[in-house]
Amino acid sequence: MAIIQNWLPPSRENWETVCFIWQFFPVITAFQWVLDWYPQGKTSTDSRFNIPGKIGWATMESAGFIVLLYNMFTLPSELGIEELPWGNWTMAGCFVIHYVYRALVSPLFLNPSMSPIHPLVWTLAFLFQVFNATSLSGWLAGYGPTTVNDWAGRYWAMEIGLVVWAWGLLGNIFHDDDLREIRRAADRKQRKEAEKLGRPVDGVDKVYMIPKNGLFALVLYAHYLCEWIEWAGFWMVGGWKCVPARVFLVNEITTMLPRALQGKRWYEKKFGKDKVGSRKAIIPGLV
Numbered sequence: 654m655a656i657i658q659n660w661l662p663p664s665r666e667n668w669e670t671v672c673f674i675w676q677f678f679p680v681i682t683a684f685q686w687v688l689d690w691y692p693q694g695k696t697s698t699d700s701r702f703n704i705p706g707k708i709g710w711a712t713m714e715s716a717g718f719i720v721l722l723y724n725m726f727t728l729p730s731e732l733g734i735e736e737l738p739w740g741n742w743t744m745a746g747c748f749v750i751h752y753v754y755r756a757l758v759s760p761l762f763l764n765p766s767m768s769p770i771h772p773l774v775w776t777l778a779f780l781f782q783v784f785n786a787t788s789l790s791g792w793l794a795g796y797g798p799t800t801v802n803d804w805a806g807r808y809w810a811m812e813i814g815l816v817v818w819a820w821g822l823l824g825n826i827f828h829d830d831d832l833r834e835i836r837r838a839a840d841r842k843q844r845k846e847a848e849k850l851g852r853p854v855d856g857v858d859k860v861y862m863i864p865k866n867g868l869f870a871l872v873l874y875a876h877y878l879c880e881w882i883e884w885a886g887f888w889m890v891g892g893w894k895c896v897p898a899r900v901f902l903v904n905e906i907t908t909m910l911p912r913a914l915q916g917k918r919w920y921e922k923k924f925g926k927d928k929v930g931s932r933k934a935i936i937p938g939l940v
């Protein structure tokens with residue numbers, strides 16, 4: 654059943670249009686290179702329109718895996734495809750695993766606190782998810798490979814890609830958790846003092862320190878770097894012909910690179926250049 658005729662799931666023509674437009678996303682991110690205004694996370698602002706961080710992340714990031722799963726379960730039958738090959742389901746599984754972690758587990762269950770998000774950032778992230786999931790799921794659910802033979806001959810590349818994807822995901826989770834530990838430790842300290850002095854705890858909103866473990870010793874945005882590795886592995890699973898996976902990786906890099914560079918300037922301003930030391934923003938020894 655189509656929720657929006659010819660869009661959800663998409664007709665081939667509409668899917669091709671989405672894929673074409675989606676390639677130009679890096680043009681939109683140009684504003685991130687010239688503007689320091691980015692009302693989310695460390696650089697969130699006070700606005701009465703702000704969305705609470707945890708709810709914002711859960712709602713904007715869930716759109717992707719919901720659209721992808723919906724298309725995976727509806728488009729094949731519309732196209733008369735009886736069964737999608739396991740390669741398609743493997744890639745869909747990778748995407749869903751990542752975004753269940755990112756959209757649900759991380760903000761709703763693991764993160765001690767998250768800064769509020771301006772509706773503009775929420776809207777852009779939501780659109781990112783919808784465009785990206787439509788582009789990927791169109792390819793995975795009927796307009797890309799549709800038989801086991803379409804995957805034949807490149808199982809070794811898929812296996813290496815999956816290993817790279819899994820290490821990237823683990824690295825992303827590990828470094829996310831290192832950031833969480835900063836606030837968990839602050840919370841433990843506050844609670845101890847509150848108990849001793851009989852005063853209320855302040856809360857850990859906007860508590861920041863320079864992370865130091867793992868790849869954070871080399872770069873300030875180690876979690877971003879690991880996410881790039883993850884989606885590079887994902888592209889390797891799909892192969893060179895999987896244009897949606899390539900566009901996904903390129904679009905992530907074009908939005909996360911300026912954000913990490915802005916973040917490095919933020920760390921230097923807050924803690925001083927000497928404390929940041931020789932750490933780069935995102936690529937060890939380079940940027």
Ligand SMILES: NC(=O)c1ccc[n+]([C@@H]2O[C@H](COP(=O)([O-])OP(=O)(O)OC[C@H]3O[C@@H](n4cnc5c(N)ncnc54)[C@H](OP(=O)(O)O)[C@@H]3O)[C@@H](O)[C@H]2O)c1
Pocket residue numbers: 693694695706755764766767768769825829832833835836858859860861862863864876877880905908909912
């Ligand atoms: N931002 C993007 O464009 C983007 C795009 C694609 C994927 N992602 C992925 O989404 C995840 C979150 O991205 P993000 O941009 O929100 O990352 P982030 O700014 O590093 O924040 C991640 C979480 O850690 C907290 N945090 C950040 N730096 C901290 C520090 N120095 N000390 C203590 N806590 C700190 C943040 O709290 P506050 O919210 O209070 O700052 C937030 O809860 C990352 O794993 C990233 O790979 C991000």
